[in-house]
Amino acid sequence: MDALTENWDLILSGFGWTLRLLGASAVIALVVGTIIAVFRVSPVPVLRSIAAVYVTLFRNSPLLVLMLITFFGLPQIGITFNNDIFIKTVVTMGLYTAAFVAESLRSGINGIPLGQAEAARSLGFGFGQTMTQVVLPQAFRNVVPPLASVLIALTKNTSIAMAFGSLELTFRSKQLLNEYATDRIIIFIAIATCYIVIVEVISFGAAMLERRWRVER
């Protein structure tokens, strides 16, 4: 137990690192992902294919390899992000996760039956009204659970940052596991619990949103 009582400040600062990485990457992922999703469902064929290529590329790339490119490859051509580890990490994770966000958003929008928009138009709704009153409210509701899983996956993916100089939870776990050979299992479970707390908060929030937006169909 000493390992935990003596080092709770290290674990706490690791928790903070993880939360900051998660928050910043999530913002980038949501913004870029929304733009890609809009491209993906736009009436312009070129934009649709750009978005499709983006999603295919990023979904099939290992995040760790993308991080290697950002940290070792890009500085060779002068793209250094001010040598800021945090920015490099967050940009890479954000762009990677954006592909998954875009896919969730797209399937949420495409999951709305065509008849909904047709019915709205036949009632005399304009485009704006059809979108804001009929299509988007249903699309948001469809999208909550998949977006929550994307965020949960992102939470776990932030652990990769430990290999690139971030002092987040997994880095701390490695450090403590080396220092306290006898308490390994306790350390592992304690730090796993930190992750589980984040995951549970996200899924609880998603469940709340879903319940609030639920309608009988």
Added chain:
Amino acid sequence: MSTVLYDNPGPRARRVNRIVGLVAVLLLAVGLFWTIRLLSQNGQLEGDLWEPFVTPRYMELLWVALVETLKAAVFAIAGAVVFGVIFGVGKLSDHRWIRWPAWLVVEFFRAVPLLMLIIFIWTLYGLQLDKSFQSLVIGLILYNGSVLAEVFRAGINALPKGQAEAAYALGMRKYQVMTSVLLPQAVKIMLPSIISQCIVALKDTSLGYTILAPGLTTEMKSFWLTFQNQLPATLVLLMLYLVVNLCLEVLARWAEKKFSGGRKLNVTAVGVLGETEDEIAAGRVRATHANTGSSHGGT
């Protein structure tokens, strides 16, 4: 082509679309030009930086490393399928003392970052270099197995209730119902999800880099340390992973069409269960009209 979002474009809309498309193509061309200029300005297009990847002697090293990586992925998936069947069926058990531990194990390994798990296993091995491959594979099995357990459970629950009822009515035992009626049918629905999970497992083999496990990513590091060609090396690494993954994705699409009639299993994320559990239990498989392809959102 008609969607919920807009009507079929008329002549004016078509013109606008064409202009927007043209601008996008122009921007892309400018971006490409700028990238190539940046590459050549920094000497990244020099032949000797790329030469190692077409030199037979070094290509052989890469090939060996690729085989190592594929080996890790194959072991991981094989182990994960076994783990998944055991715990997936365990989660469906009638006995509480089997169901709850199975649930706990599956939820735990799905919620913990794989990298942390792998590092933990490696420290249990005393950080020995020759154990790093095992550590990677065991970590992959535990994580992917837990995901597959959820897939198996959803797959079995997705079968019509009548299947099990009919089997019981014929006097089959629980074990027989599972092995000769439910599992064989469920495998068909689950195949696309299993192949998608292969992609996830393959992507995650790159995590072996952090514990120096033999494989493509670790091998590439010695390439760029030797030749000082960081950018070419990481880009080639990405290409290799992309090629293998895209092949798997094509396979998953094909399996989806052939075996499950385009239906997709709706496996919820960790923790998000609470609400949707009943729906899955009721055997509802959400057929995505969107045909989103294989959703390997795991990592």
